[in-house]
Amino acid sequence: MSFFEVVRFALRGLSANKLRSALTMLGILIGVAAVILLVAVGNGSAKAISDRIEALGTNTITVMSSGGGGGGSSTAKLTPEIADALIDPTLAPDVASVSPVVSSSATLTYEGTDHDVTSFVGTTAGWFTASNTPVGTGAGFTADDEAQARRVVVIGQTVAEELFPGVDPIDKQVTVSGALFTVVGVLKEKSSTGFQDSNDTAVAPLSAVREVLTGYGSINSILVEATDPGKVDAVQSEVTTILNQQLKVDATSGSTSTPYRIQNASQLLETQTETADTFTTLLGAVAAISLLVGGIGITNIMLVTVTERTREIGIRKALGAPRRVILTQFLIEATLLSVLGGALGVAAALIGSSFTIVGVKPVIVPSSVGLALGVSIAIGLFFGGLPASRAARLRPIDALRYE
């Protein structure tokens, strides 16, 4: 009997039991699709987190005053002078740029239209590159603008849309807290990093913002850019040394309560990625359980039909089928079911992954496809093949009497 004939027998066997075949395939399909999709969702959310953090710039650190103000430790007053002190080729050779930042909310007015921005930023010209916030149309302000305290402003996309619908905002004048600012550029659209609209912002020279809005008190933060993403940690220790000098902090005593705080984007990225990895593992475990449950379902269906199939095997043996032919037929049946079910599961997962699931765009992990397919095919082969091989070994009369 040729192999081709055995395949035809297997196909006939499958079509003779359509409901059973369909249920088995459905079980495998759901198991495989669940594993691939859940892992993809986990992976997608991890990717989204790291993308957001990378958008902040991984080669920068941010110095802030420790804010709390509670306890005994004093809160440092960050000033532009401290920022200037950080530009020191000998003490801090890895610092590429330093941008002092002040920020406050403000109301922008243009021809009677008001718009409140949550963060009106005052900084220096280097901030645009350091903070990974490129200018889209027009230009950023220059170091000269900052030195002269010229009232120029670069606005975000949201501000441009609100104040200048259908109008080119460049060279228009907006009123901020009684002072006129000239719009010189519009920021490139930025993907939002969470709940805040990062396009609802305006950036102006530090000197001008202090003059008009915030006054000459302390500044909010200092953005320090490293020459290279790998030098971030070096920059952090250099900056710490200078700050301790400037703020007269005794590095040897209570180091737990420094009056300033340093946020390191790459550290943030690391912890966030770890969290995301845990999340992915968790989802993977849930998925593995669903694959297991699917597998038990398949096993159940296969076992329920074992009595009937065993009798059938008895008949076939009595009619002169050798053990090998019977085994081949039943293995092909099991393989077809699990491979077809698995392939449909992968297809379902691929289709499903093109949709956004609970706010996450799933990103398929190739190894999860292989794993899910492998496990489902193994389950199908094992539980399809095992009863068949047992029955094929029985004497025909015992197989016929099986109950």
Place this chain on the structure above:
Amino acid sequence: MSKPVLDVRELRKIYGTGEATVHALRGVSLTVERGDYVAIMGSSGSGKSTLMNILGALDVPTSGQYLLDGVDVSRLADRQLALARNRLIGFIFQAFNLIPRTSAVANVELPLAYAGVKPKERRRRAMAALDVVGLADRAKHEPNQLSGGQQQRVAVARALVTEPALLLADEPTGNLDSRSTDDVLEVFDQLSLAGRTIVIITHETEVGDRAKRLIRLVDGSIVLDRRQAPVLSAAGRHSL
């Protein structure tokens, strides 16, 4: 004289253990020559089916020897056993044993498929066999769409389709009316005339009368083994 087709010596079959032990066969010895037509009769539970299953190489005896065409069956490997069941023996079960959800013609084709016959030829011969038992018009029906008697005739067709040298039938007419019984017995008479060996189990004396030899089984032992002149079939008598 060539060696007998069937040669069993001191066959014993014991089912179960301890309290529930059943001695289904208690030392049966029997030889059947080529071309013989043997009817085995006996009350229910006397071990007829047990003997037949062993003769059909579907079961093995607890002790005793079975030579099929001079070959000791207990020494055959799975492949050779399969070959013997397929080429040499046509077996008709008491309980039909058709494959469910599979058409009558596909059921009849099955032994031919395992014999490696090409699909076209297979279909032709299966249809011819169904025609012999008068079921050509039911070829596409599945077992659960056939009456008991029709299922039995499909089982007969399946046993005949390979033209086996040895036909073993376990109550092949148990579910048939007198007309269908006559049709099937007519087929057996033809096969016997063509020189094939037939062993048939039956409860009906008119079926037993058609055979050349009658064996009576009581409680797992042969109590009667008699040659007889076969009674001609009704159809045969009319044609004379």
